[in-house]
Amino acid sequence: MSVYSLVIHGGAGTILKGEMTKELETNYHKGLENALDAGYAILEKEGSAVDAILAATISLENNILFNAGRGSVFGKDGSQEMDAAIMNGQNLMAGAVAAVKNVRNPVELAYTIMNKSQHVMLNGNGALEFAKMNKLRLEEDAYFYSEFRHNQWKQMQGNDETALDHNIIIKDKKFGTVGAAAVDIYGNVAAATSTGGMTNKQYGRVGDSPIIGAGTYANNKTCAISCTGHGEPFIRAVTAYDVSCLIEYKGLSLEEAMNVVVHDKLMKLEGEGGMIGVDTKGNAAMVFNSEGMYRGLRKSDGTKMVLIYK
Numbered sequence: 510m511s512v513y514s515l516v517i518h519g520g521a522g523t524i525l526k527g528e529m530t531k532e533l534e535t536n537y538h539k540g541l542e543n544a545l546d547a548g549y550a551i552l553e554k555e556g557s558a559v560d561a562i563l564a565a566t567i568s569l570e571n572n573i574l575f576n577a578g579r580g581s582v583f584g585k586d587g588s589q590e591m592d593a594a595i596m597n598g599q600n601l602m603a604g605a606v607a608a609v610k611n612v613r614n615p616v617e618l619a620y621t622i623m624n625k626s627q628h629v630m631l632n633g634n635g636a637l638e639f640a641k642m643n644k645l646r647l648e649e650d651a652y653f654y655s656e657f658r659h660n661q662w663k664q665m666q667g668n669d670e671t672a673l674d675h676n677i678i679i680k681d682k683k684f685g686t687v688g689a690a691a692v693d694i695y696g697n698v699a700a701a702t703s704t705g706g707m708t709n710k711q712y713g714r715v716g717d718s719p720i721i722g723a724g725t726y727a728n729n730k731t732c733a734i735s736c737t738g739h740g741e742p743f744i745r746a747v748t749a750y751d752v753s754c755l756i757e758y759k760g761l762s763l764e765e766a767m768n769v770v771v772h773d774k775l776m777k778l779e780g781e782g783g784m785i786g787v788d789t790k791g792n793a794a795m796v797f798n799s800e801g802m803y804r805g806l807r808k809s810d811g812t813k814m815v816l817i818y819k
């Protein structure tokens with residue numbers, strides 16, 4: 510019997526204590542705790558890492574505070590397009606969805622693509638069709654709307670910047686993407702990531718989250734990783750896979766590898782954000798180069814924490 514653990518994130522960025530109300534902080538804590546509980550309950554019953562991360566990610570998608578599923582950010586054209594991915598480290602199977610609208614739980618769609626299609630990634634209308642075919646739950650635009658995200662977008666309307674948009678909102682430079690990584694009692698690892706992407710993004714823009722190896726990766730030989738941050742540098746750095754490579758080829762520990770990638774390699778590309786990860790031995794780590802990252806972990810050795818700031 511090995512150590513099992515679950516680690517989650519709800520996005521990284523300029524999250525400053527001074528700008529947070531007590532009530533909001535409590536709600537973020539509750540949201541993270543609920544997601545941890547949902548995933549951990551599965552691990553405790555000797556369930557699989559895949560099922561645990563799926564449950565944790567769905568819980569975060571359903572929470573309007575996070576930029577994934579309900580509460581996703583608005584793109585330049587005022588629409589909410591979502592990206593998500595899931596990967597099973599046991600067999601290297603993966604599923605991903607890009608720029609999809611109206612699917613209540615994009616990570617569930619990624620999971621269904623992994624299990625029921627011959628493909629790894631579907632996008633846009635094709636992804637929506639596949640969701641309908643598999644009777645996944647759809648929602649009207651109104652379900653995804655949140656005043657907070659709409660205001661963020663309104664602040665940026667008329668601005669022609671796309672990828673680096675969040676840099677303009679100096680006071681609110683947050684990436685609210687969600688993700689989870691777990692290792693189960695059998696030593697299998699899995700990771701998932703889900704996001705609305707970046708505020709005011711170009712219609713059709715796809716970030717790192719659904720790209721296997723960039724925002725999401727899992728391999729039983731090494732680790733499972735879910736990233737959050739400014740997607741473009743994360744794609745160029747092949748971030749999640751790089752952590753796995755440093756472990757596999759250089760013999761680094763999980764945390765050492767994550768530190769190299771987040772504090773050295775990403776910094777050189779001005780890649781702001783962070784990541785969470787587990788390895789097959791039950792280690793879990795949460796590393797970021799931004800002011801804060803919504804994050805939490807729970808392990809079978811009794812460790813339990815939920816944190817926001819540095």
Ligand code: ASP
Binds near residue numbers: 576683686704718782
């Ligand atoms: N990485 C995501 C993206 O670029 C954003 C985030 O992590 O919040 O789409």
